[in-house]
Amino acid sequence: MTRDTSPKHGVPQHNRDAIIDRMTNEEIQQPSAFELIGGAAKLREMVDRFYDLMDLEPDFAGIRALHPSSLDGSRDKLYWFLSGWTGGPNLYIEQFGHPRLRARHLPYAIASGERDQWLRCMASAMQEVGVDEALKLRLMQSFSDTADWMRNKPE
Numbered sequence: 001m002t003r004d005t006s007p008k009h010g011v012p013q014h015n016r017d018a019i020i021d022r023m024t025n026e027e028i029q030q031p032s033a034f035e036l037i038g039g040a041a042k043l044r045e046m047v048d049r050f051y052d053l054m055d056l057e058p059d060f061a062g063i064r065a066l067h068p069s070s071l072d073g074s075r076d077k078l079y080w081f082l083s084g085w086t087g088g089p090n091l092y093i094e095q096f097g098h099p100r101l102r103a104r105h106l107p108y109a110i111a112s113g114e115r116d117q118w119l120r121c122m123a124s125a126m127q128e129v130g131v132d133e134a135l136k137l138r139l140m141q142s143f144s145d146t147a148d149w150m151r152n153k154p155e
């Protein structure tokens, strides 16, 4: 099953109000989340902070334990993925094809607790690198949908 929950599509109506003032024509001129965040360097900074926090904060030890001892590959893959997912260069798909995210997460046991740790870790990373509030809301909505869909373990 595939499902596009990326922030360039499916921005829910209740969050559109927060970003509508940036737009002259939603269909034609809506800037991508990739552009709004500040491009490649800022997105990489956000991903790096996400994994730094996962590595450092006891609150995220549960999801840290699911990852390999070195997070280098995880950093690259999430950055490549989010680049395309936010409407920037399709770095992940160019290298690996369709992300099949749910299938790729099946080896890792994910229930609501893991989902919520991942989302809190990402919210903190966005806060710390200074992602604009309206954009943070928009991205968190898309991350929440995707993380929820990744659950694969009984509660």
Ligand code: HEM
Pocket: 063, 066, 067, 068, 073, 074, 077, 078, 081, 096, 099, 101, 104, 105, 108, 110, 114, 115, 118, 143, 146, 147, 148, 150, 151
């Ligand atoms: C719901 C909680 C989540 C948990 C516990 C989780 C955990 C993991 C783990 C353990 C890996 C393997 C890392 C590695 O091989 O280095 C991984 C890979 C990945 N995750 Fe997640 N993840 C979650 C949610 C998400 C979400 C919401 C996204 C995207 C918005 C995402 C995107 C990715 C990507 C792109 C990869 C690399 C896939 C590959 O090519 O192997 N994950 N995740």
